[in-house]
Amino acid sequence: MILYPAIDLKDGQAVRLKLGDMGQATVYNPDPADQARSFAALGFPWLHVVDLNGAFEGRSVNGAAVDAILAAVTPAMKVQLGGGIRDHAAIDGWLEKGVARVILGTVALRDPDLVRGAARRHPGRIVVGIDAKGGKVAVEGWAETSELSAVDLARRFEDAGVAAIVYTDVDRDGILKGLNMEATLALAHAVSIPVIASGGLASIDDVARMLEPDARILDGAITGRALYDGRLDAAEALALIARQEAGPC
Numbered sequence: 528m529i530l531y532p533a534i535d536l537k538d539g540q541a542v543r544l545k546l547g548d549m550g551q552a553t554v555y556n557p558d559p560a561d562q563a564r565s566f567a568a569l570g571f572p573w574l575h576v577v578d579l580n581g582a583f584e585g586r587s588v589n590g591a592a593v594d595a596i597l598a599a600v601t602p603a604m605k606v607q608l609g610g611g612i613r614d615h616a617a618i619d620g621w622l623e624k625g626v627a628r629v630i631l632g633t634v635a636l637r638d639p640d641l642v643r644g645a646a647r648r649h650p651g652r653i654v655v656g657i658d659a660k661g662g663k664v665a666v667e668g669w670a671e672t673s674e675l676s677a678v679d680l681a682r683r684f685e686d687a688g689v690a691a692i693v694y695t696d697v698d699r700d701g702i703l704k705g706l707n708m709e710a711t712l713a714l715a716h717a718v719s720i721p722v723i724a725s726g727g728l729a730s731i732d733d734v735a736r737m738l739e740p741d742a743r744i745l746d747g748a749i750t751g752r753a754l755y756d757g758r759l760d761a762a763e764a765l766a767l768i769a770r771q772e773a774g775p776c
Contacts, residue, residue: 528737528738528743528745528746528747528748528768528771528772529572529573529723529746529747529748530571530734530747530748530750530764530765530768531571531573531574531575531607531723531747531748531749531750532566532569532571532574532575532749532750532751532754532761533574533575533576533577533725533749533750533751534559534562534563534566534574534575534576534577534596535576535577535579535751536559536576536577536578536579536580536589536592536593536610537549537552537579537580537589538580538589539557539559539589539591539592540554540556540557540559540592541554541555541556541557541558541559541562542554542555542579543555543751543752543755544579549579549583552579553752555755559592559595559596560592560595560596560598560599561599563596563599563600563604563606564599564600566600566604566761567599567600567603567604569761569762569765570761570762570765571604571761571765572604572605573604573605573606573607573627573747574596574600574604574605574606574607575607575693575725575749576593576596576606576607576608576609576610577608577609577610577630578590578593578608578609578610578611579610580610580611581610581611581612582609582610582611582632582633583611584611585611585613585633586611586613586617587610587611587612587617587621588611589610593608593621593626594624597624597625597626601625602625605627605628606625606626606627606628607626607627607628607629607630607654608621608626608628608629608630609629609630609631609632609654609656609693610630610632612629612630612631612634613633613634613638614634614641615641615644615645615648618631618645618649618653622649622652627652628651628652628653628654628690628691629645629649629652629653629654630654630655630656630693631645631653631654631655631656632655632656632657632658635655635656635657635680635683635684636664636673636675636680639683639684642655642684642687642689643684643687643688646684646687646688646689646690647688650688651690652690653688653689653690654689654690654691654692654693654723655680655681655684655689655691655692655693655720656692656693656695657677657680657681657692657693657694657695657714658695658697659676659677659694659695659696659697659710660697660698661698662676662677662710663675663676663677664676664677664680665697677694677710677714678713678714678717678718681694681714681717681718681720682717682718684718684720685718685719685720689720690721691720691721691722691723691746692714692718692720692721692722692723693723693725693749694710694711694714694722694723694724694725695725695726695749696710696711696725696726696727697726698726699726699727704727704729705727705728705729705730705732705733706724706726706727706728706733706736706737706748707724707726707727708724708736708742711724711745712741712742712744712745715744715745716744721745721746722744722745722746723745723746723747723748723749724737724745724747724748724749725748725749726749728748728749728750728751728753728759729753729758729759730753730758730759731759731760731763731764731767733748733753734748734759734764734767734768735767738767738768738771750764
């Protein structure tokens with residue numbers, strides 16, 4: 528199980544949103560590269576980065592901040608990046624710069640053939656981001672909700688060769704209500720693609736829940752506000768994961 532600390536970028540700063548609302552952004556660090564270094568020093572193997580402005584505008588907006596993050600932590604820490612990546616040029620560009628995996632969200636609904644093509648060109652480096660409100664896929668930075676269910680969208684990529692699906696419950700994102708394990712596990716059982724849980728992780732109890740036998744089907748979970756607010760102790764969480772994966776002595 529991988530625990531992914533998150534850095535959400537808005538106007539060049541590391542922020543967290545509440546329920547995906549750009550008007551409810553809390554700035555946690557004006558220097559995202561510094562925040563990334565802090566996470567790397569704690570021992571996290573992966574970093575989850577989202578260009579929030581990019582997700583709304585359909586193009587990379589916080590590129591300078593992402594470049595600084597990459598320079599600060601790679602190759603010791605792997606970075607997966609989403610937000611506003613909508614064409615092959617953007618995908619290729621970020622992968623060439625050192626991003627380990629690119630997350631494709633809105634374009635997965637709008638242009639699934641592009642996702643399939645990217646997965647063929649970059650095996651193991653393309654992730655599908657599925658954000659859901661009430662079980663329905665939300666796109667364009669969560670500003671629009673489609674009529675397609677998260678499971679139906681995921682099934683479209685069953686044979687595409689994507690590395691993982693990041694499933695975000697928008698209704699829980701940034702409000703520390705706990706992961707939506709029921710919906711996340713249902714998605715994981717519906718497809719063979721590894722699923723990463725996102726939205727609502729609140730405490731060490733959520734990490735422990737991810738390590739229970741029925742949840743071991745999941746690839747990992749993303750944590751944001753709980754880390755920033757101190758509700759989740761990084762060292763405790765990583766130690767718990769390490770003990771569980773080491774098994775009985």
